[in-house]
Amino acid sequence: MTETFYEVLRRQGITRRSFMKFCSLTATSLGLGSAFVPKIAHALENKPRTPVIWLHGLECTCCSESFIRSAHPLTKDVVLSMLSLDYDDTLMAAAGHQAEAIIEEVKKKYKGNYIVAVEGNPPLNEDGMFCIHGGRPFVEVLKETCADAKAIISWGACASYGCVQAAKPNPTRATPVHKVITDKPIVRVPGCPPIAEVMTGVVTYMLTFDKIPELDRQGRPKMFYGQRIHDKCYRRPHFDAGQFVENWDDDAARKGYCLYKMGCKGPTTYNACSSMRWNGGVSWPVQSGHGCIGCSEDGFWDKGSFYDRVTDIKQFAIEGNADKVGGTAAGVVGAAVAAHAAVTALARARSDKQGDNQNSGDKQ
Amino acid sequence: MLSQQDMLEAERHGRQVRSIYVYEAPVRLWHWINALAMVVLAVSGYFIGKPLPTMPGEASDNFLLGYIRFAHFAAAYIFAVGLAGRVYWAFVGNHHSRQIFKLPIFNGHWWSEVFFELRWYLFLEKQPKKYVGHNPMAQLMMFFFFTVLAFGMLCTGFALYGEGLGLGSWADRLFGWVIPMLGGSMQTHSLHRLGMWIMMSFVVVHVYAAIREDIMSRQSLISTMISGWRMFKD
Ligand code: HEM
Ligand code: HEM
Ligand code: SF4
Numbered sequence: 021m022t023e024t025f026y027e028v029l030r031r032q033g034i035t036r037r038s039f040m041k042f043c044s045l046t047a048t049s050l051g052l053g054s055a056f057v058p059k060i061a062h063a064l065e066n067k068p069r070t071p072v073i074w075l076h077g078l079e080c081t082c083c084s085e086s087f088i089r090s091a092h093p094l095t096k097d098v099v100l101s102m103l104s105l106d107y108d109d110t111l112m113a114a115a116g117h118q119a120e121a122i123i124e125e126v127k128k129k130y131k132g133n134y135i136v137a138v139e140g141n142p143p144l145n146e147d148g149m150f151c152i153h154g155g156r157p158f159v160e161v162l163k164e165t166c167a168d169a170k171a172i173i174s175w176g177a178c179a180s181y182g183c184v185q186a187a188k189p190n191p192t193r194a195t196p197v198h199k200v201i202t203d204k205p206i207v208r209v210p211g212c213p214p215i216a217e218v219m220t221g222v223v224t225y226m227l228t229f230d231k232i233p234e235l236d237r238q239g240r241p242k243m244f245y246g247q248r249i250h251d252k253c254y255r256r257p258h259f260d261a262g263q264f265v266e267n268w269d270d271d272a273a274r275k276g277y278c279l280y281k282m283g284c285k286g287p288t289t290y291n292a293c294s295s296m297r298w299n300g301g302v303s304w305p306v307q308s309g310h311g312c313i314g315c316s317e318d319g320f321w322d323k324g325s326f327y328d329r330v331t332d333i334k335q336f337a338i339e340g341n342a343d344k345v346g347g348t349a350a351g352v353v354g355a356a357v358a359a360h361a362a363v364t365a366l367a368r369a370r371s372d373k374q375g376d377n378q379n380s381g382d383k384q
Numbered sequence: 385m386l387s388q389q390d391m392l393e394a395e396r397h398g399r400q401v402r403s404i405y406v407y408e409a410p411v412r413l414w415h416w417i418n419a420l421a422m423v424v425l426a427v428s429g430y431f432i433g434k435p436l437p438t439m440p441g442e443a444s445d446n447f448l449l450g451y452i453r454f455a456h457f458a459a460a461y462i463f464a465v466g467l468a469g470r471v472y473w474a475f476v477g478n479h480h481s482r483q484i485f486k487l488p489i490f491n492g493h494w495w496s497e498v499f500f501e502l503r504w505y506l507f508l509e510k511q512p513k514k515y516v517g518h519n520p521m522a523q524l525m526m527f528f529f530f531t532v533l534a535f536g537m538l539c540t541g542f543a544l545y546g547e548g549l550g551l552g553s554w555a556d557r558l559f560g561w562v563i564p565m566l567g568g569s570m571q572t573h574s575l576h577r578l579g580m581w582i583m584m585s586f587v588v589v590h591v592y593a594a595i596r597e598d599i600m601s602r603q604s605l606i607s608t609m610i611s612g613w614r615m616f617k618d
């Protein structure tokens with residue numbers, strides 16, 4: 021006898037009118053037409069609620085901070101009441117053994133039918149002792165909790181790629197979730213943090229449609245991570261025109277030219293910032309005059325300066341970018357060729373003088 | 385094998401015929417088209433990563449980086465189609481047309497000629513050898529610094545191109561896997577750019593060697609790439 025979402029919401033005092041509003045907002049944010057509103061409503065009214073356990077590993081909680089600031093208070097209320105009912109050690113009221121017992125209970129009661137949302141990642145060095153959850157290494161809790169889950173959501177760059185904890189030299193061997201849990205479908209929602217509406221969108225999609233959204237090659241939902249920042253950036257016409265900010269205080273900066281030369285990572289970053297923007301659509305990094313730093317991409321801390329387009333190449337132990345390494349190589353090759361040509365010319369002149377011109381190319 | 389055969393051919397014909405038809409027309413045509421495409425790719429590519437100074441005026445009046453990128457992509461298609469044609473010709477052309485695609489690495493004699501050429505370039509040999517096709521050292525360099533690298537540039541290039549065309553485009557479906565494999569889009573850009581420098585280093589050495597051998601060796605080089613005939617000078 022599990023409750024439906026709708027019953028839970030009504031019990032929490034949310035009106036039917038608000039509920040319907042939520043359904044249409046959700047349909048819009050998922051890019052679905054109005055025909056989907058009744059479908060979403062129907063699903064939420066009739067399907068038994070899918071429980072969500074929200075775990076925290078090595079992280080800074082910026083994902084939770086972003087999530088609870090989701091633009092539409094409605095969305096936030098609804099989704100939060102969906103979630104906090106079960107387990108989220110940062111947000112829930114229960115504590116101690118009482119709290120940990122919830123995980124066990126959900127695992128038993130909803131075997132194979134609950135979702136685990138992971139914020140942060142497990143460090144593996146020293147048997148996982150760098151992150152302790154309820155007195156045990158987080159990696160153990162993570163493995164146990166995920167064992168009977170239906171699907172897993174990797175929140176943020178930490179869970180998806182490792183983020184700052186995994187930045188070189190990664191002393192704790194912080195490891196993204198998909199490298200520890202290999203036998204479950206995982207939805208990666210990278211970003212540092214991800215956009216609030218993207219997070220609620222993903223959760224709502226999974227809860228209403230009972231399946232994971234369509235993913236790209238790196239396991240990110242296509243509806244939010246299908247395009248680069250650069251593809252939807254409103255400064256793109258300046259990029260194509262060849263008009264760039266060259267200094268933070270130049271005229272071009274005031275005119276709002278493209279930030280490519282200031283190291284904008286928009287052309288290499290998949291995220292929804294340029295279309296959904298931040299803080300309820302108020303602004304986003306490029307709009308406030310700073311380039312994208314590529315926070316939703318793999319290993320963005322280790323790729324050199326945020327302020328240079330030609331950035332460091334990870335494969336090299338020494339610090340170096342394509343132009344430093346390649347340009348030096350080409351320079352050395354050029355110098356060697358010039359020296360070789362000089363030696364050749366000298367040797368040839370000498371052998372000509374000695375009359376030993378058998379290899380001088382002269383016709384016999 | 386090849387080079388041994390070449391040697392015999394050269395020795396047998398050298399004195400009587402003095403010239404052998406080596407590079408068939410498609411190979412020659414491809415060489416010069418490819419060389420041109422490569423120059424355009426390197427220059428436009430350099431300016432994609434490090435653009436020229438800002439253009440004055442309205443954005444709607446300018447399309448500088450747009451044109452530079454267009455030049456890059458147009459040359460890229462020429463380069464790609466040319467390379468595909470060159471691979472096809474390796475199957476139907478003469479045995480010299482296969483030299484840049486496969487190395488006779490199990491042939492001890494070939495290796496000894498590679499080292500002979502190395503000594504020749506280090507001024508340790510007085511008399512160069514004759515070759516009908518590529519000299520073994522050149523063949524080795526071409527294989528690694530042209531053929532392998534060219535396919536690397538093709539894969540990274542079209543993977544990046546697929547990002548612009550969008551998810552599910554043909555370039556994304558064929559080459560999109562390259563990006564996560566290399567560790568992300570930025571990483572792919574960096575390696576593609578590094579590839580440009582390596583390719584340019586090859587070109588410097590290649591052009592120098594072509595001119596030097598044309599003067600110093602006992603056979604024609606540059607005119608061979610134009611007419612197809614290898615002339616022997618002695
Ligand atoms: C050997 C040949 C090539 C050379 C030397 C070359 C060189 C370059 C260089 C130096 C860059 C700038 C990288 C950066 O700093 O971000 C670049 C970018 C690029 N190249 Fe190539 N490239 C070659 C072949 C190709 C091919 C075959 C394609 C396929 C279409 C291609 C597509 C691209 C794309 C899409 C970009 C990124 C453009 C952008 O970010 O706006 N390249 N190339
Ligand atoms: C931008 C650059 C260039 C590239 C990427 C390039 C690449 C190549 C490649 C791949 C081959 C092997 C051809 C085959 O077997 O199919 C070749 C041969 C040759 N190239 Fe180039 N080339 C370039 C520019 C030039 C230039 C400017 C010259 C003239 C000075 C030149 C002279 C030759 C000659 C003489 C050969 C034949 C060498 C031999 O017979 O062993 N190349 N080149
Ligand atoms: S500001 Fe950044 S994302 Fe926008 S067009 Fe320029 S490079 Fe692209």
Ligand code: SF4
Pocket residue numbers: 211212249289290291293304305306311312313314315316
């Ligand atoms: S603009 Fe770039 S760095 Fe900024 S939040 Fe979006 S993806 Fe992250």
